[in-house]
Amino acid sequence: MSAAVAASGAAASPRRRPRLARTGLAAVLLAVVASVLAYALQAMGLSGERPDNLVAYGIAFGCLSLAGWFAIRRTARAADPVLYPTAILLSGLGLAMLFRIMTANGAPEVARYQAVWLAIGLVCLVVTLFVLRDIRQLDAYTYTIGLAGLILLLLPVVPGIGTEINGAKLWIDLGFLSFQPAEPGRILIVIFLASYLSQRRELLAAGVGRLGLPRPKDLGPLLLAWGVALAVLFLERDMGASLLLFGVFIVMMWVATGRWSYLVLGLLLFAIGAFVGYLAFSHVQVRVDSWLHAMDPKLVADEGYQLSQGWFALASGGTVGTGLGLGSPTLIPYVGSDFILAAFGEELGMLGVAAVLLLYLVLVGRGLRIAVERHDGFEKLLAVGLTTVLGLQVFVIAAGVLRLIPLTGVPLPLVSYGGTSRVATAVILALLLRTSAGPWLRARRDRRGTTEAAKEAS
Amino acid sequence: MDRQIRRLGIAFVALFAVLFAQVAYVQVIAADRIANQPANAARQIRAEYAVERGQILAYDRRTVLAESVPNPDPDSQYRFIRSYPFGELYGQLTGYYSRIYGRSGLEQAMNPYLAGTAPEFTTQNLTDIILGRPKQGGTVLTTLVPRVQRAMQLALGDLHGAVVAIDPTNGDVLGMYSNPGYDPEPLSTGTTQEMEAAWREVTSAPDTPLVAHAFQDLYLPGSTFKTVTASASLEHGWGPLKEWPNPHHLELPGTEAHIENFGDSYCAGGAKTVTMGGAFQDSCNVPFAEIGMALKAERMSGQAQAYGFCRTEPTISLACQDQTIPFVLPWEVGHFPDSMYFENNEAALARSAIGLDNVLTNPLHLALVAAAIGNGGTMYAPRLVAEIRDATTGQTIKTFQPDEFSHPLTADSAAQLRVMMVSVVAGGTGSAAQIDGTVVAGKTGTATNGDDVPPNAWFTSFAPAGPGQTPRIAVAVIVLDGGDIGNEATGGQIAAPIAKQVMEAYLG
Numbered sequence A: 001m002s003a004a005v006a007a008s009g010a011a012a013s014p015r016r017r018p019r020l021a022r023t024g025l026a027a028v029l030l031a032v033v034a035s036v037l038a039y040a041l042q043a044m045g046l047s048g049e050r051p052d053n054l055v056a057y058g059i060a061f062g063c064l065s066l067a068g069w070f071a072i073r074r075t076a077r078a079a080d081p082v083l084y085p086t087a088i089l090l091s092g093l094g095l096a097m098l099f100r101i102m103t104a105n106g107a108p109e110v111a112r113y114q115a116v117w118l119a120i121g122l123v124c125l126v127v128t129l130f131v132l133r134d135i136r137q138l139d140a141y142t143y144t145i146g147l148a149g150l151i152l153l154l155l156p157v158v159p160g161i162g163t164e165i166n167g168a169k170l171w172i173d174l175g176f177l178s179f180q181p182a183e184p185g186r187i188l189i190v191i192f193l194a195s196y197l198s199q200r201r202e203l204l205a206a207g208v209g210r211l212g213l214p215r216p217k218d219l220g221p222l223l224l225a226w227g228v229a230l231a232v233l234f235l236e237r238d239m240g241a242s243l244l245l246f247g248v249f250i251v252m253m254w255v256a257t258g259r260w261s262y263l264v265l266g267l268l269l270f271a272i273g274a275f276v277g278y279l280a281f282s283h284v285q286v287r288v289d290s291w292l293h294a295m296d297p298k299l300v301a302d303e304g305y306q307l308s309q310g311w312f313a314l315a316s317g318g319t320v321g322t323g324l325g326l327g328s329p330t331l332i333p334y335v336g337s338d339f340i341l342a343a344f345g346e347e348l349g350m351l352g353v354a355a356v357l358l359l360y361l362v363l364v365g366r367g368l369r370i371a372v373e374r375h376d377g378f379e380k381l382l383a384v385g386l387t388t389v390l391g392l393q394v395f396v397i398a399a400g401v402l403r404l405i406p407l408t409g410v411p412l413p414l415v416s417y418g419g420t421s422r423v424a425t426a427v428i429l430a431l432l433l434r435t436s437a438g439p440w441l442r443a444r445r446d447r448r449g450t451t452e453a454a455k456e457a458s
Numbered sequence B: 001m002d003r004q005i006r007r008l009g010i011a012f013v014a015l016f017a018v019l020f021a022q023v024a025y026v027q028v029i030a031a032d033r034i035a036n037q038p039a040n041a042a043r044q045i046r047a048e049y050a051v052e053r054g055q056i057l058a059y060d061r062r063t064v065l066a067e068s069v070p071n072p073d074p075d076s077q078y079r080f081i082r083s084y085p086f087g088e089l090y091g092q093l094t095g096y097y098s099r100i101y102g103r104s105g106l107e108q109a110m111n112p113y114l115a116g117t118a119p120e121f122t123t124q125n126l127t128d129i130i131l132g133r134p135k136q137g138g139t140v141l142t143t144l145v146p147r148v149q150r151a152m153q154l155a156l157g158d159l160h161g162a163v164v165a166i167d168p169t170n171g172d173v174l175g176m177y178s179n180p181g182y183d184p185e186p187l188s189t190g191t192t193q194e195m196e197a198a199w200r201e202v203t204s205a206p207d208t209p210l211v212a213h214a215f216q217d218l219y220l221p222g223s224t225f226k227t228v229t230a231s232a233s234l235e236h237g238w239g240p241l242k243e244w245p246n247p248h249h250l251e252l253p254g255t256e257a258h259i260e261n262f263g264d265s266y267c268a269g270g271a272k273t274v275t276m277g278g279a280f281q282d283s284c285n286v287p288f289a290e291i292g293m294a295l296k297a298e299r300m301s302g303q304a305q306a307y308g309f310c311r312t313e314p315t316i317s318l319a320c321q322d323q324t325i326p327f328v329l330p331w332e333v334g335h336f337p338d339s340m341y342f343e344n345n346e347a348a349l350a351r352s353a354i355g356l357d358n359v360l361t362n363p364l365h366l367a368l369v370a371a372a373i374g375n376g377g378t379m380y381a382p383r384l385v386a387e388i389r390d391a392t393t394g395q396t397i398k399t400f401q402p403d404e405f406s407h408p409l410t411a412d413s414a415a416q417l418r419v420m421m422v423s424v425v426a427g428g429t430g431s432a433a434q435i436d437g438t439v440v441a442g443k444t445g446t447a448t449n450g451d452d453v454p455p456n457a458w459f460t461s462f463a464p465a466g467p468g469q470t471p472r473i474a475v476a477v478i479v480l481d482g483g484d485i486g487n488e489a490t491g492g493q494i495a496a497p498i499a500k501q502v503m504e505a506y507l508g
Helices: A002-047 A055-073 A083-104 A108-131 A135-157 A182-206 A216-236 A240-256 A260-280 A282-290 A305-317 A338-371 A377-401 A419-437 A439-456 B002-029 B030-036 B038-050 B105-109 B119-132 B146-156 B192-204 B222-235 B274-282 B285-306 B346-351 B363-374 B411-427 B490-507
Strands: A162-165 A168-173 B065-071 B078-082 B139-142 B161-166 B173-179 B244-245 B249-251 B259-262 B273-275 B310-312 B335-337 B379-381 B385-389 B396-399 B402-406 B439-448 B456-463 B472-481
Touching: A002 A055, A002 A083, A055 A083, A055 A108, A083 A108, A083 A182, A083 A338, A083 A419, A108 A419, A108 B402, A135 A377, A135 A419, A182 A216, A182 A240, A182 A419, A182 B146, A216 A240, A216 A260, A240 A260, A240 A377, A240 B002, A260 A282, A260 A338, A282 A305, A305 A338, A305 B002, A305 B038, A338 A377, A338 A419, A338 B002, A377 A419, A377 B002, A439 B173, B002 B030, B002 B335, B119 B396, B146 B161, B146 B173, B146 B490, B161 B363, B161 B490, B222 B274, B222 B285, B222 B346, B222 B363, B222 B411, B222 B439, B222 B456, B222 B490, B244 B285, B249 B285, B273 B274, B274 B285, B285 B335, B285 B346, B310 B346, B335 B346, B346 B411, B363 B411, B363 B439, B363 B456, B363 B472, B411 B439, B411 B456, B439 B490, B456 B490, B472 B490
Parallel strands: B310 B335
Antiparallel strands: A162 A168, B065 B078, B139 B385, B161 B173, B161 B472, B244 B273, B249 B259, B379 B402, B385 B396, B439 B456, B456 B472
């Protein structure tokens, strides 16, 4: 009976998958062409000449992208075919923009490092898929992963290894390597939450009383997460990381239990935390003031400079933009990291920004689709959590640049400058791909099992 | 859980929809308002310098007064630099185009056309985007005639002053030159330090070269204003042959002062009476002061206003109440007091009738008055820009039509006044402006500048002025502070020959 079910499942997918695989390969090739074109255009816009290394760049970018694609086909045959080409297109556009920005700033080597980091991210993606043959392996180490995540989040506070940059303690310096532990920490916390909530969700949901409120003893995890988020905010002064962490937590709580009360309570706690943060910290007050009054003549050249320059870049771009390499995005401080969306806005216009945001929406849509398609609670919650981390991060930085919310310095995934972020996003994508594809070895064993069962039957 | 996941999907779509809405607001709906803020100056200037700004051409469409040339420094962030091939000859008209000091002159007034941002360029700009052509500004075609402008520079030589030439039939500015002028190029190109040095030099130079004597300063017109007083008289029906008492001095009512003729001379050899025509030819002050008082304040002020003189209230403020004659460049229109000012102040009216007291003008306005007389009583506003053309196709994008300003006097009065002005050149104070084979009409003026300072010498004229001829050029000249002959300078002596040279250059 079980063999028959497996056989019918195995028979259904090969009919569907090859076509999707061909479309996916075509999409990767298209993404490569668009990325290389963007690289050529930015160089031509800057200097008026075709870049000398265009062919080499195209071959390198194309080969790496295709190698990644075939590695995914090898290790996760049934994986979602849309995620990877979309990610390649975003990375390629981002890399072209980084070359444009860093060349104008007289430091093209910085963009070359990012190209190397992109390759490292790709390797991490493939390695993750090779090593992690079944996503449910992660479900076995709930508390180990949770503890590791917590340690990573709070590591920068430890004296001696935490480094303060721009008023926030985001970095740890290991001497040979410095990175932002919040990025990998966030992923571990999501894995922990998916594992923990998939085990407890019935209890947590059942515990909601007649008033729609959870029992006091079930509030523990919520308050703990709130405490961690506040700790990140208070000790590391990292508004972005704190916001993302707590946002992911309440979304996953709500999805797992189906109870609105968790969402409402979560938002309430968030509001309290934000208010206390505003009262307690001058750097939060400065952020809020410069957000509200960036265009004020008193602040426009001062605290509001970055935000107002971002708006000026967007407004100067108009509908279609100045063209790659033809605007002045380098007037914006940190345009390569926090404000890269404004650079797209200036040089590719409203249409360019809309296209980039749509690509992220595609990633979010595919991620949630994976969650719906999986049947296991852990896999569902993991896909939801990883997608939410990605989508929320895009929203927080885009809305910050657009002045919808106060600016919190988080990178735009795949596009912004930043090695840690590239690797972390690659791992998120790898986990999503692995979730969507199902286990690697199990599929083989199943196939072998199926044939053996078929032999036995005959 | 699937229901929550679908709701989460909707929530993300909603969040991104808010982002899209804000993108549309910042980049399209409010884009111009945001991008035009002064704090965005750096980006505005760089965008401006990325465009090949249009040329400013003379009327012959060949002589380039200002153009953008590729920056010889390939590393510069500014792709084009502005060049002014004739330097100070046209400097006060083209103005400068400086990334530090902004724009002036035609560079400022015609900026939307030169930069290609005017609404007329929308189609062309879209085509450029589609075809991938670099954006190019429009060509500004002026009315300036290079040989007239050069003749002005040559004729004025080292003398401080200004010359303006107008086509009486349509108000076209044929030439307009002041000395001292300035070369806009050092203010517009080069390093920041070079520009700052050039700016210091031009702003600290004596006699303010950034302000054009021809149209941005005001001076007492003296006897040249008798053209206006005579117009009022003719319009009132008092012809050139009407006799006026001719005392040696005219005592001014209500004061200890009196009016005397130039050099305290006797008009018409001291005869008992003199005709207006005779007094005009010899530029006698006494009869014209009498004419002004006889005409009364209302008529004098009315006539001056018909010529575009701005009403002032000297007892309150010397400033012009509102600009009268339109012009593409910022300019000072002539002043004449409101009639209220002359109530119980007949002395002021007498002085005003001979271009003193609070009457002020400049060569541009005076040339427009002469042009109106020469053109049979129809006065045009000055026109400096004739057309805007597409730089690539040469097509006309916009035409600036001649602008009829007023009818300050009837054709009949204009014809009579023309005869009076012809007699000034033929046998009066303006004989130095005579041209062989061409009838010239003119009026001299010598306006005191204060007690110890040499006078300003004036001449206003038009030609050809024979019966039935249509004048083709009106010229007004001022030579400041007596030119090179000091206290003895008169308009007839020093200004009339300059007008003659300019008219000869044009009429050939």
